Amino acid sequence: MARLSNLPNFHKKVLMASTLLVGAALLWPTPQEFSVQRIPVALDLETLIPDLNDSVPQADIYEEPAPILNHVIQEGDTLSKLFEMAGIDQKTMYKVLEADLEVLALDTLLPGNTIQFWDDEAGNLAKMELYFNPAHQVVFTRFDDGTFGVEDINIEGIWQNRIIGGEINGSFYLSAKAAGLSAAEIAKVENLLKTKLNFARELRAGDTFSVLMNDQFIEGVSTGNTNVEGVEIHTGRRNISAFQFSDGNYYDEKGQSLAPAFQRIPLNKNYRLSSRFNPKRKHPITGRVRPHNGADFATPVGTPVVAPGDGVVTLVANHAFAGKYVVIEHDNKVKTRYLHLSRFKVRKGQRVKRGQLIALSGNTGASTGPHLHYEFHVNGRPIDPMKANITEAKTLPKQKLSEFQSIVRSRKMMMELG
Ligand SMILES: [Zn+2]
Numbered sequence: 086m087a088r089l090s091n092l093p094n095f096h097k098k099v100l101m102a103s104t105l106l107v108g109a110a111l112l113w114p115t116p117q118e119f120s121v122q123r124i125p126v127a128l129d130l131e132t133l134i135p136d137l138n139d140s141v142p143q144a145d146i147y148e149e150p151a152p153i154l155n156h157v158i159q160e161g162d163t164l165s166k167l168f169e170m171a172g173i174d175q176k177t178m179y180k181v182l183e184a185d186l187e188v189l190a191l192d193t194l195l196p197g198n199t200i201q202f203w204d205d206e207a208g209n210l211a212k213m214e215l216y217f218n219p220a221h222q223v224v225f226t227r228f229d230d231g232t233f234g235v236e237d238i239n240i241e242g243i244w245q246n247r248i249i250g251g252e253i254n255g256s257f258y259l260s261a262k263a264a265g266l267s268a269a270e271i272a273k274v275e276n277l278l279k280t281k282l283n284f285a286r287e288l289r290a291g292d293t294f295s296v297l298m299n300d301q302f303i304e305g306v307s308t309g310n311t312n313v314e315g316v317e318i319h320t321g322r323r324n325i326s327a328f329q330f331s332d333g334n335y336y337d338e339k340g341q342s343l344a345p346a347f348q349r350i351p352l353n354k355n356y357r358l359s360s361r362f363n364p365k366r367k368h369p370i371t372g373r374v375r376p377h378n379g380a381d382f383a384t385p386v387g388t389p390v391v392a393p394g395d396g397v398v399t400l401v402a403n404h405a406f407a408g409k410y411v412v413i414e415h416d417n418k419v420k421t422r423y424l425h426l427s428r429f430k431v432r433k434g435q436r437v438k439r440g441q442l443i444a445l446s447g448n449t450g451a452s453t454g455p456h457l458h459y460e461f462h463v464n465g466r467p468i469d470p471m472k473a474n475i476t477e478a479k480t481l482p483k484q485k486l487s488e489f490q491s492i493v494r495s496r497k498m499m500m501e502l503g
Pocket residue numbers: 360377379380381457458459
């Protein structure tokens with residue numbers, strides 16, 4: 086650094102920036118590995134450059150006030166208890182819950198996550214932050230009228246590939262575990278290939294497997310978010326494989342889909358669409374944007390609600406505004422939510438199949454009449470379920486097939502090197 090001290094400030098920054106760019110380029114995935122969801126965010130070089138100008142007056146440095154409560158979530162914590170610990174009343178808690186309807190983040194807090202509260206001079210709750218991991222935070226901020234706005238912060242970070250492979254020695258589970266795959270990753274792989282391979286009967290000692298994972302990092306720290314991009318299993322008799330395409334779905338090498346296509350709506354019959362998805366909807370009184378993140382169907386109380394695709398139930402909860410609701414995470418990175426239900430037909434952690442009954446519709450929570458509110462999220466963002474690009478074909482169409490095949494070629498090359 087001493088060498089740089091004679092250079093004008095601008096030149097120092099350019100030099101640092103180019104060094105960082107070279108560094109970043111080395112970490113970059115190969116161009117073939119890009120997909121819409123995988124483009125790492127451009128590095129904000131200004132923020133990465135250490136401040137070389139050491140004459141900043143002390144008063145210019147903004148210091149965030151200390152939170153009134155900084156709490157690591159423990160088993161058994163409830164929202165009421167946390168607000169009580171922060172000395173914030175229940176009326177304010179309901180205002181926060183009202184804002185939470187837009188993101189439904191409060192029920193997803195797990196032991197180890199952090200919650201922070203800040204107040205203003207009048208003692209009102211000014212800000213509340215939920216810290217899930219380095220890639221995901223949710224911030225509630227008070228408006229002058231005492232209602233709250235919410236911001237769902239998802240940081241894309243950098244995704245890096247990891248290749249795990251080995252020989253079968255004992256069960257697939259034990260062999261994959263020994264090679265370094267987690268139990269959840271093994272379950273994902275077994276589920277992907279379950280229609281192609283009988284894991285319990287068809288594998289023999291000496292058969293080989295290779296899995297291409299993609300892991301998320303923020304500032305060098307793993308966020309725990311991970312994705313299976315490709316699987317290959319070679320048995321004495323045949324090769325079985327699955328690769329993920331940019332639509333999130335998995336296909337074999339010929340471009341044949343491995344899972345049944347999604348159904349458009351989670352209902353067995355069509356019902357009138359009583360309110361459409363609308364990201365710009367305005368609150369009738371405050372005039373503030375209160376997005377409608379789903380589509381509402383005019384279902385009478387007790388109407389069967391079914392899973393539109395295979396997946397795992399990640400949440401079964403009761404919310405002051407969303408009512409009884411269910412969240413399903415599907416294998417193709419899609420997450421779906423069902424609000425204002427009357428009865429649950431699944432448990433948290435349960436694996437469900439396309440068309441399986443998950444709940445009965447209702448009128449619970451803040452609801453103006455019986456209906457089903459259905460949300461469809463891709464990569465953590467709500468999109469219109471009626472317009473979502475749902476792959477309904479069993480085989481990739483010709484114009485997509487060549488793109489898919491080039492992805493497969495480059496991934497297979499990586500997997501062979503690993
Ligand atoms: Zn709705």
